[in-house]
Amino acid sequence: MTLLKPKLSREVAETIAAGGPVVALESTIITHGMPYPANLETALGVEAVIRENGAVPATIAVIDGELRVGLVHRELDELAQAKRVVKASGRDLAVAMVKKQSAGTTVSATMLLADLAGIDIFATGGVGGVHRGAEQTFDISADLTELGRTKTAVVCAGVKSILDIAKTLEYLETQRVPVIAYGTEDFPAFFTRKSGYKADHRLDTPEEIAEAMFLHHKLGTGTGLMIANPIPEAAALTPEFIDGTIADAVREADEKGIGRKELTPFLLARINELSRGESLKANIELVKNNARLAARMAVAYAALKKSGR
Amino acid sequence: MTLLKPKLSREVAETIAAGGPVVALESTIITHGMPYPANLETALGVEAVIRENGAVPATIAVIDGELRVGLVHRELDELAQAKRVVKASGRDLAVAMVKKQSAGTTVSATMLLADLAGIDIFATGGVGGVHRGAEQTFDISADLTELGRTKTAVVCAGVKSILDIAKTLEYLETQRVPVIAYGTEDFPAFFTRKSGYKADHRLDTPEEIAEAMFLHHKLGTGTGLMIANPIPEAAALTPEFIDGTIADAVREADEKGIGRKELTPFLLARINELSRGESLKANIELVKNNARLAARMAVAYAALKKSGR
Amino acid sequence: MTLLKPKLSREVAETIAAGGPVVALESTIITHGMPYPANLETALGVEAVIRENGAVPATIAVIDGELRVGLVHRELDELAQAKRVVKASGRDLAVAMVKKQSAGTTVSATMLLADLAGIDIFATGGVGGVHRGAEQTFDISADLTELGRTKTAVVCAGVKSILDIAKTLEYLETQRVPVIAYGTEDFPAFFTRKSGYKADHRLDTPEEIAEAMFLHHKLGTGTGLMIANPIPEAAALTPEFIDGTIADAVREADEKGIGRKELTPFLLARINELSRGESLKANIELVKNNARLAARMAVAYAALKKSGR
Numbered sequence: 001m002t003l004l005k006p007k008l009s010r011e012v013a014e015t016i017a018a019g020g021p022v023v024a025l026e027s028t029i030i031t032h033g034m035p036y037p038a039n040l041e042t043a044l045g046v047e048a049v050i051r052e053n054g055a056v057p058a059t060i061a062v063i064d065g066e067l068r069v070g071l072v073h074r075e076l077d078e079l080a081q082a083k084r085v086v087k088a089s090g091r092d093l094a095v096a097m098v099k100k101q102s103a104g105t106t107v108s109a110t111m112l113l114a115d116l117a118g119i120d121i122f123a124t125g126g127v128g129g130v131h132r133g134a135e136q137t138f139d140i141s142a143d144l145t146e147l148g149r150t151k152t153a154v155v156c157a158g159v160k161s162i163l164d165i166a167k168t169l170e171y172l173e174t175q176r177v178p179v180i181a182y183g184t185e186d187f188p189a190f191f192t193r194k195s196g197y198k199a200d201h202r203l204d205t206p207e208e209i210a211e212a213m214f215l216h217h218k219l220g221t222g223t224g225l226m227i228a229n230p231i232p233e234a235a236a237l238t239p240e241f242i243d244g245t246i247a248d249a250v251r252e253a254d255e256k257g258i259g260r261k262e263l264t265p266f267l268l269a270r271i272n273e274l275s276r277g278e279s280l281k282a283n284i285e286l287v288k289n290n291a292r293l294a295a296r297m298a299v300a301y302a303a304l305k306k307s308g309r
Numbered sequence: 310m311t312l313l314k315p316k317l318s319r320e321v322a323e324t325i326a327a328g329g330p331v332v333a334l335e336s337t338i339i340t341h342g343m344p345y346p347a348n349l350e351t352a353l354g355v356e357a358v359i360r361e362n363g364a365v366p367a368t369i370a371v372i373d374g375e376l377r378v379g380l381v382h383r384e385l386d387e388l389a390q391a392k393r394v395v396k397a398s399g400r401d402l403a404v405a406m407v408k409k410q411s412a413g414t415t416v417s418a419t420m421l422l423a424d425l426a427g428i429d430i431f432a433t434g435g436v437g438g439v440h441r442g443a444e445q446t447f448d449i450s451a452d453l454t455e456l457g458r459t460k461t462a463v464v465c466a467g468v469k470s471i472l473d474i475a476k477t478l479e480y481l482e483t484q485r486v487p488v489i490a491y492g493t494e495d496f497p498a499f500f501t502r503k504s505g506y507k508a509d510h511r512l513d514t515p516e517e518i519a520e521a522m523f524l525h526h527k528l529g530t531g532t533g534l535m536i537a538n539p540i541p542e543a544a545a546l547t548p549e550f551i552d553g554t555i556a557d558a559v560r561e562a563d564e565k566g567i568g569r570k571e572l573t574p575f576l577l578a579r580i581n582e583l584s585r586g587e588s589l590k591a592n593i594e595l596v597k598n599n600a601r602l603a604a605r606m607a608v609a610y611a612a613l614k615k616s617g618r
Numbered sequence: 619m620t621l622l623k624p625k626l627s628r629e630v631a632e633t634i635a636a637g638g639p640v641v642a643l644e645s646t647i648i649t650h651g652m653p654y655p656a657n658l659e660t661a662l663g664v665e666a667v668i669r670e671n672g673a674v675p676a677t678i679a680v681i682d683g684e685l686r687v688g689l690v691h692r693e694l695d696e697l698a699q700a701k702r703v704v705k706a707s708g709r710d711l712a713v714a715m716v717k718k719q720s721a722g723t724t725v726s727a728t729m730l731l732a733d734l735a736g737i738d739i740f741a742t743g744g745v746g747g748v749h750r751g752a753e754q755t756f757d758i759s760a761d762l763t764e765l766g767r768t769k770t771a772v773v774c775a776g777v778k779s780i781l782d783i784a785k786t787l788e789y790l791e792t793q794r795v796p797v798i799a800y801g802t803e804d805f806p807a808f809f810t811r812k813s814g815y816k817a818d819h820r821l822d823t824p825e826e827i828a829e830a831m832f833l834h835h836k837l838g839t840g841t842g843l844m845i846a847n848p849i850p851e852a853a854a855l856t857p858e859f860i861d862g863t864i865a866d867a868v869r870e871a872d873e874k875g876i877g878r879k880e881l882t883p884f885l886l887a888r889i890n891e892l893s894r895g896e897s898l899k900a901n902i903e904l905v906k907n908n909a910r911l912a913a914r915m916a917v918a919y920a921a922l923k924k925s926g927r
């Protein structure tokens with residue numbers, strides 16, 4: 001059975017064909033992460049950062065049941081305003097196609113579609129992980145399994161601190177996924193530069209990370225890589241503030257009986273309210289910071305692939 | 310290394326070669342699920358339902374160490390009466406071959422052999438899942454991992470209610486397996502039409518499900534699909550009755566210190582006794598109902614494949 | 619992308635090319651498991667056992683960033699005395715290459731490199747497993763996932779009794795890994811011949827095990843096999859002694875707050891002290907015993923492959 005080829009924008013198709021650097025971007029940040037027009041502005045801003053750093057951005061989404069890689073301005077704008085857009089993880093894509101739905105793609109779906117399209121690097125905010133209380137609920141994001149199964153390298157600011165970071169790191173180890181921190185010994189915690197846990201590896205240049213990716217894939221493990229890029233100092237929230245805020249939001253969710261699928265959106269919205277918008281600002285900054293690193297990695301990786309080693 | 314080709318019955322071989330619709334069936338229901346001759350009658354009845362709906366049945370088993378796909382009447386009868394037949398999960402098949410054993414195949418083994426034979430759809434009663442108490446015992450069926458790794462679509466009536474359904478659904482999500490309910494929003498609970506949990510997706514025709522399968526496989530995830538088909542209204546047990554009965558049986562098992570491998574057969578046998586045979590009748594009806602849907606899906610899927618899209 | 623070919627020693631390369639029997643060996647036992655010169659003596663002793671039983675040993679390690687399969691005497695000696703050698707699991711290999719590090723390879727890394735080199739059988743002491751308390755910590759060795767994903771057959775003396783053996787067996791079942799005990803019904807517990815748990819399968823000759831490997835791989839599951847070989851009677855420690863010693867060491871670790879990565883080395887070192895060297899002696903004997911069985915399996919497996927069945 002031949003695999004599906006998602007529909008690529010002309011720019012993305014030409015860049016891939018020429019072996020040039022492309023960075024994939026997810027779209028739940030547009031469809032479910034922010035209100036209009038902040039979502040559109042952020043999407044455009046992130047794409048601009050990728051271009052400034054020498055690569056071509058490829059925002060991934062499902063539009064009217066069609067798998068799309070690379071959206072032009074008008075399409076981004078339509079997606080940013082669209083109603084009735086669902087959220088699709090990798091396992092939801094086929095049904096979204098059958099139902100001709102539009103969907104924002106999660107980390108797992110974006111990894112999968114990037115890989116199908118031939119894109120090796122993907123920038124996002126934070127990946128899903130092991131939820132607090134997962135020892136009882138078994139609530140563990142498919143993103144972690146996808147990282148254990150699909151070759152895309154994911155540049156993120158660590159995992160969201162509403163998750164159980166220690167368990168997430170153990171799970172990634174069990175799934176055999178390399179976790180590489182950029183320019184630091186610490187595994188970052190999304191809004192803050194430190195999580196209290198060390199990353200397995202530290203590399204200090206995009207070129208070294210690209211080389212590690214290249215060698216890792218040549219080992220044939222089939223796994224992706226997590227590249228953990230701490231939020232810029234200036235944009236970081238203080239650990240005390242964010243920990244307290246998360247604790248408050250978790251308590252509130254508990255009291256209101258909010259669980260499972262509603263929990264993450266509730267916590268993120270509540271944290272934003274409690275932080276008076278500071279967390280949203282930090283979120284935008286860290287995504288741009290990840291886009292920057294991803295673009296530089298993509299440039300180095302494209303060169304490595306061309307070198308034909 | 311070339312893969313093993315199981316021995317196909319002539320009818321199954323010819324149908325596969327012609328691209329016609331085939332539905333795989335497991336055999337632990339024959340070897341370990343029911344007494345003779347009820348097991349034989351059920352097996353024949355299920356095969357008849359598949360034929361009535363336009364597909365060819367392929368019961369899968371290991372006979373004297375040989376992997377078999379498609380049994381004729383005489384062979385089904387022999388298997389239904391055989392003594393010393395073991396139960397083989399996927400990982401037990403090679404040893405069964407070395408020891409020249411006969412074996413009923415579980416869901417995981419049947420998926421694997423169906424896939425090796427080139428059969429895409431498999432009908433059964435209920436798949437294995439996460440056991441109650443698995444947060445302590447780690448007792449999680451290999452069926453769930455197989456669904457995350459082998460492309461066969463499994464038509465079932467949900468997972469048995471002796472399992473932890475919430476954890477099973479979380480585990481399937483983590484394994485990236487699409488869970489599609491047929492004609493309902495609810496994830497069914499084997500003997501009853503509702504489990505209290507929603508399915509991720511609802512599709513209303515065998516043709517739509519076949520299309521979702523087709524598209525899903527073209528994404529290259531390598532996972533199977535779970536198609537959850539609720540037991541027919543008329544055959545369903547009442548939730549109060551079955552929940553109480555299961556609770557009684559679980560308590561009894563606990564008191565008698567019955568655990569691990571003995572637990573599931575004990576619970577199923579005890580539930581049947583406590584229900585005075587009602588649960589067995591329901592079991593037979595739901596398997597036939599699944600065979601019907603699977604056959605109709607197989608007809609649609611064969612047409613899709615032939616269309617060469 | 620073509621896969622990396624590790625650098626093979628001339629002897630190993632020639633034997634593989636000729637379809638002859640080779641047994642892979644890990645190197646953390648050399649770099650992190652024993653002091654010099656005990657580590658070198660053991661390594662040489664284990665290699666000698668493999669040769670005596672008709673196969674060629676291939677110790678696997680990373681030397682100055684290069685993946686190596688098959689070390690000559692001088693190289694083993696250098697590795698045994700080397701300082702600043704890290705421990706590399708499969709996911710650490712690429713970074714070790716980028717950083718030009720030397721590394722002892724764990725079970726998961728050794729399986730991966732053996733498979734890349736074309737070696738089917740690997741002898742070690744004990745594989746990693748599910749740690750005690752993993753229901754809270756999620757600390758589960760990548761070795762178990764590797765067994766679920768890489769075809770190498772691993773000959774071991776069971777899993778170390780500092781682990782949670784019951785959970786490890788459940789996890790292997792969920793990962794679909796065949797567990798075959800050699801010449802016994804019991805799953806062994808490293809220093810002792812019994813763990814209190816049964817193995818799934820018993821086979822009594824290296825030839826039968828080789829045949830099970832051969833057939834298992836032809837099923838296309840992609841998993842490895844665990845061959846559990848009990849420590850020789852004469853070398854075994856008594857269960858009472860070892861259980862008490864482990865309980866003491868675990869309590870001590872707990873009091874000192876030793877956890878995660880430091881825990882296993884601490885426990886093994888402490889058990890060795892408390893046993894006045896008896897556990898180290900037993901460890902050496904069981905590795906040699908595993909090397910013997912692995913070599914005999916390799917001879918039988920090479921013959922099977924040549925037979926072209």
Ligand SMILES: [Mn+2]
Nearest residue numbers: 139140141482
């Ligand atoms: Mn979840």
Ligand SMILES: [Mn+2]
Nearest residue numbers: 448449450791
């Ligand atoms: Mn089980």
Ligand SMILES: [Mn+2]
Nearest residue numbers: 173757758759
């Ligand atoms: Mn660990």
